[in-house]
Amino acid sequence: xxxxxxxxxxxxxxxxxxxxxxxxxxxxxxxRAAETGGDALSRADDATPVPLPAETLRAVAEAVLxxxxxxxxRERAVRAFERxxxxxxxxxxxxxxxxxxxxxxSGPDPRPGWVAQLDGIEKECESRHGVSLSDLGVxxxxxxxxxxxxxxxxxxxxxxxxxxxxxxxxAHFFGSAIAMDICYGRSIRRELCRSIEGAExxxxxxxAAP
Amino acid sequence: MSRAAxxxxxxxxRRVVESDVCIIGGGITAAMVAERLAxxxxxxxxxxxxxxRTVALGERSDTRARMLAYGENPxxxxxxxxxxxxxxxxNSMVVGGxxxxxxxxxxxxxxxxxxxRSLYGVASDWPISFDDIEPYYQEAEERIGVAGEQGPPEYDxxxxxxxMPPLPxxxxxxxxxxxxxxxxxxxxxxxxxxxxxxxxxxxxxxRCDTCFVxxxxxxxxxxxxxxxxxxxGRIDLVTRTLVRRLRLEPGSDRxxxxxxxxxxxxxxxVEFRAGTFVIASGxxxxxxxxxxxxxxRFPNGLANRTGNVGRYMTAHWYLAGFIDLPMRLYPGxxxxxxxxxxxxxxxxxxxxxxxxxLRLWESTVGRAPKIMDDDGKLLWGDEIMADWRARTESExxxxxxxxxxxxxxRDSRLTLDPARANELGDxxxxxxxxxxxxxxDLQEHTIxxxxxxxxxxxxxxxxxxxSIGQPSELWEHPGGGCRMGDDPATSVVDRWxxxxxxxxxxxxxxxxxxxxxxxxxxLTFCALSxxxxxxxxxELPSA
Ligand SMILES: Cc1cc2nc3c(=O)[nH]c(=O)nc-3n(C[C@H](O)[C@H](O)[C@H](O)COP(=O)(O)OP(=O)(O)OC[C@H]3O[C@@H](n4cnc5c(N)ncnc54)[C@H](O)[C@@H]3O)c2cc1C
Ligand code: SF4
Numbered sequence: 001x002x003x004x005x006x007x008x009x010x011x012x013x014x015x016x017x018x019x020x021x022x023x024x025x026x027x028x029x030x031x032r033a034a035e036t037g038g039d040a041l042s043r044a045d046d047a048t049p050v051p052l053p054a055e056t057l058r059a060v061a062e063a064v065l066x067x068x069x070x071x072x073x074r075e076r077a078v079r080a081f082e083r084x085x086x087x088x089x090x091x092x093x094x095x096x097x098x099x100x101x102x103x104x105x106s107g108p109d110p111r112p113g114w115v116a117q118l119d120g121i122e123k124e125c126e127s128r129h130g131v132s133l134s135d136l137g138v139x140x141x142x143x144x145x146x147x148x149x150x151x152x153x154x155x156x157x158x159x160x161x162x163x164x165x166x167x168x169x170x171a172h173f174f175g176s177a178i179a180m181d182i183c184y185g186r187s188i189r190r191e192l193c194r195s196i197e198g199a200e201x202x203x204x205x206x207x208a209a210p
Numbered sequence: 211m212s213r214a215a216x217x218x219x220x221x222x223x224r225r226v227v228e229s230d231v232c233i234i235g236g237g238i239t240a241a242m243v244a245e246r247l248a249x250x251x252x253x254x255x256x257x258x259x260x261x262x263r264t265v266a267l268g269e270r271s272d273t274r275a276r277m278l279a280y281g282e283n284p285x286x287x288x289x290x291x292x293x294x295x296x297x298x299x300x301n302s303m304v305v306g307g308x309x310x311x312x313x314x315x316x317x318x319x320x321x322x323x324x325x326x327r328s329l330y331g332v333a334s335d336w337p338i339s340f341d342d343i344e345p346y347y348q349e350a351e352e353r354i355g356v357a358g359e360q361g362p363p364e365y366d367x368x369x370x371x372x373x374m375p376p377l378p379x380x381x382x383x384x385x386x387x388x389x390x391x392x393x394x395x396x397x398x399x400x401x402x403x404x405x406x407x408x409x410x411x412x413x414x415x416x417r418c419d420t421c422f423v424x425x426x427x428x429x430x431x432x433x434x435x436x437x438x439x440x441x442x443g444r445i446d447l448v449t450r451t452l453v454r455r456l457r458l459e460p461g462s463d464r465x466x467x468x469x470x471x472x473x474x475x476x477x478x479x480v481e482f483r484a485g486t487f488v489i490a491s492g493x494x495x496x497x498x499x500x501x502x503x504x505x506x507r508f509p510n511g512l513a514n515r516t517g518n519v520g521r522y523m524t525a526h527w528y529l530a531g532f533i534d535l536p537m538r539l540y541p542g543x544x545x546x547x548x549x550x551x552x553x554x555x556x557x558x559x560x561x562x563x564x565x566x567x568l569r570l571w572e573s574t575v576g577r578a579p580k581i582m583d584d585d586g587k588l589l590w591g592d593e594i595m596a597d598w599r600a601r602t603e604s605e606x607x608x609x610x611x612x613x614x615x616x617x618x619x620r621d622s623r624l625t626l627d628p629a630r631a632n633e634l635g636d637x638x639x640x641x642x643x644x645x646x647x648x649x650x651d652l653q654e655h656t657i658x659x660x661x662x663x664x665x666x667x668x669x670x671x672x673x674x675x676x677s678i679g680q681p682s683e684l685w686e687h688p689g690g691g692c693r694m695g696d697d698p699a700t701s702v703v704d705r706w707x708x709x710x711x712x713x714x715x716x717x718x719x720x721x722x723x724x725x726x727x728x729x730x731x732x733l734t735f736c737a738l739s740x741x742x743x744x745x746x747x748x749e750l751p752s753a
Contacts, residue, residue: 066591067592088279101296149581153582160281183602188542199377
């Protein structure tokens, strides 16, 4: 089963191109889709955001993302999160709340805080264990993450609202169409632009021929 | 086409735009009137819209992507700063109005909605019957492009088939329909303003499930109508121009002009002169414009001789819940479809009044990934996935919701708010909605009855109610403020939307409804607007 999921993850990028249709967004464009998410997104301004410390972020990913993704799948999930966070615009106009006349805006840029958190966890790791986070075992990394995640509550929420970068990364992946497919073991392909025919069919098991 | 005349002498430079018909507002009801008049008459038609053009079809994939990724407004800047009222109202002021955002659920009202006093002794009858409005429902469905499944005729009466076959049910909805068939409550597919066949040059739906912004054009939005009329040279669309007052002809109750401000040239006022004026400004701004236009002859506002403008604001509330189902569903195959029952909107004789619809969707409530288990223990990676799987492997959640009608009170009211003005200093609308006392008295009975039906459905599935929420007091699909009636003492417009006080002034759509029904209202607003257009046709040059 795990193997067929991995095969599915590898295949999915190719499938995206095949099913893109005139007048449609590419598959799950911009959705919190670990595979494809960041690609379709761009910022209206030309700002170049400060990069998230790549190595530490990947070390955190090994602690919070499922092993069953495999190394490739996890790397794609992290890359999608990076692209998504780079294209995030602070204080953007949000979708109107239904029948509420006031306009709502998103919060300030969470990235500087996330960069500081990644730097902080790296420093804490050095001082407590004398090694970098990526050299620490996964259980040790999780121990370091318990305190910052302890107050988050049970729901993952939207990644842009996450107080901690580890939560943002988890929320981004688990909120994606691909995570949903992996959970259900089926090719549901939420928010994919496709024919209305076939909606009534039980979604095919992952890894089955498209 | 309208004629631009030279500036009036002796006043600040003014742009004058003349036409046979001046439609104020560029939303879906304006689109219906403009389309019909353009096809059936030779009248010159000007549509004045306070907002500008919004995101073009070709760019909607991009704004969709950002909406999905960050929750951003897919129609950025579609509001006018400072032009904001208080109370439930839409803030989209743009070509297409609120229906750029809409989901496109288009049920009809039931015959009972038009005869509440005669049948049940509550609220007021409308001056029209279901049979009167039925042909205009059909016309609206054809103009918009509606895909629907014929329900049982006693609950879904119609004289002709839906224009298009229904949207297919997803695998999950098919299973849910099988479950509902174990009860005597019939469910069928919700009718939608979304194409299942190519319609008026627009695409077939592609199931991408972001209908608040449709990247394919399969969902009807009013900009399509306006673009077609503009391409055919049948209307003038004047955008970014806010009408501030209507003025009377000297010594007469006829409307002479609409005074407006071009938001890009605020120092040069614009006058729209026409033989017929149509206020198609939605449920809030229509009454607001009439009240703003007070003058010595009509000191309480135009069309307000009997003091009814802004009154009887109406809508519906809802009760919603979640049902745990002992079956595996796959949410995400086609989220923007749902099952509908109008069984209890046409309930037959009643001991005590309660009417409502029922709608069912697949849901992920209680079945989304979590970072903590029920004991508050943090979960990591594979544990999150395992916990998620355990909650989705053999059980699912259905969302159920019932719209129930609120009987409007005369003091459910839109007024000019002295405490809130726009950048021009004009007072903004304030809506203090309130249900009539008879509705308040019926509330407990209504909630009990609906909750009972939710539970009956849950039992039939072998499942259980996960939760029933508090009644939502959001006034959904609002209307009223210029209600229709035969008696000018209790209404603002006649059955055709013509104001009792001004023979060349019509108010169309949402503001004219008598009660809010227990169904999404926009199709009814469109049908009423088409009825009004038919009446206007008699006085306009023929095609
Ligand atoms: C998110 C969302 C989902 C919805 N889903 C559904 C649904 O599924 N089914 C359903 O039935 N309904 C739905 N609705 C409601 C539906 O969109 C509205 O009922 C409908 O669009 C109202 O149309 P209208 O023409 O009456 O008014 P509006 O759409 O409000 O149009 C009025 C226009 O007039 C303009 N205007 C106002 N005053 C002036 C002035 N003084 N001068 C010039 N221009 C002026 C405004 O700028 C506006 O563009 C939804 C609404 C929203 C926001
Ligand atoms: S599901 Fe259909 S109507 Fe809705 S956004 Fe996608 S293509 Fe448009």
